[in-house]
Amino acid sequence: MIAQPAPPSTTQSMPMAGRAWSLLMLRLGMVLVISLLIWVILRSAGGISAFPPDTIWATLGLLPVNIVCLLLVARFYRHQGLSLRAAMGVQHGRIVKDIGWGLLWLIVLNVPFALAVSGTVWLMYGTQAPEAFGTIFVNPAAQAPLSPTWLLLIGLIAVIPFIVLNAPVEELVFRGYGLNGLQTGLGRVGAIMTTSLLFGAQHIFFAATVPGMLVYFVAFTVWGGIAAIIVTKQGRLLPIIIAHWMINFMLSAPALVLPILMLAGVVT
Template identity: 30%
Template sequence: MLLKTLGKALGFLVLSVASVVLAAMLVGMFAPAWASRDGQPWPVMTVGALLILGVTALCLRLERRGWATAGLRPGWAWLRQLAIGLCSGAALVGGLAWLLMLGGVLYWQPNRPFTMALMLSGTTYFVFAVLVEELVFRGYALRRLAEGIGKTKAIVVMAALFGGYHVLSIGSSLSVKSGGSELVWTAVGPLVGAIVFGVAALRTGGIALPLGLHLGWNWMQWQFFTFPGDDNPIGLWNPIVTAHYADNPAVFRLGYLVAMTVALLVVLAITRKKQGLRAPTLRVASL
């Protein structure tokens, strides 16, 4: 039974990787030139998200399961959780930026070259890139693993895979290609976030809350914390780090860990009320 469950999760992950590769090939062959003029690969992410939804549907059909068993339960409750997540993720980044400003770590200047076209393409990219990641790492595979090895272990395993995925996807960028602590943080940072998102996914039974948290965080991070050496174009504001902290990333990493701790507490607070409404006979294991 355990091997069968693990095989389902692994098969889904393999098909998801193949979906992204296929999406890149299709976009490369058929997408018009204007689709990538702003440097944001939103067409690949859009097609990839649709293909992974198809993979999810195929896996569920083979098992004769409903969409809810993959964390996809459309409805008002789903939209409410998504909205709460969006607001919480954006507020966490905004609060972190405010505290760093008060601490004299950095300040911001308007990014005048930023255009509405880049805003639209960038927002589209983040929406579908985050959807791809949540479908892959907090959807079908996470729930099949939870059935086989338990919720806590499933969250840890998928978080480790999420960290490894970020090493593969951005580990060769200018900021981390020299290796060392930068490369390690490329994996550790997303791993910590993935634990928060995984807890949110399993405690709510859906991907709406982690999807909102993830998207709100990434979109606001793009606006306030994108530096010239990063993969994405700078957002609305150009961050200027003061001289004392220019070569000291520790304060940013500590701030991130504090923000993610607050995010976890928010998730636990939101889901505690929901779980408290369940019948006393249905005890939910704490993650």
């Protein structure tokens, strides 16, 4: 079970709800500000005016966001007398079982996610949806012309910390402290809906195009809602963290593999 303190009194619950809101709003605010800052820098230095910034730059911008949020959520949990290990539900002897649950949730989460992506694109473009898939998720105008060496260097700086930090930090923020904290004022259903919508809103800044931002909002809201229901029902955060880790690794690894293959002359 997710470690929980004794039920809070009325005077204790309000600070927890306030801290949950501040944590969620801080993360969204930082993602917005850093996305805009990266866009301004790329526009000034490289003449790239497309918004949102390319995914690799957005991933790089998440490094300070994740560090700040990790420090803050750890501090908030300490107010409850919990370590991050306890908050995540890490238990000796259950890791193998949690990995198994994570594999299951990986499938459970990604099937409706894929359906949400496809359904939203079809609603937006109708019979032209197949052609739209090739344009709304890739934006050449947002990509800086970098050498394979620079791509690898930026990938190492951006992707490795992203793979390590992003899954546990996002789950602690949205399905951990945020979900638990908002329940004191919004109830379980309200907390699930609110954290899911905020999770979807955060991801619009990682889309390749403006139409893609709407698709990402819908799809990641669905993903966040199902993840929140799973955590609420299962009572443990670690299996969802593991599923999230796997997704991040599969999606991010090509940013490292491709420049290595380019440097080795395998691809051009």
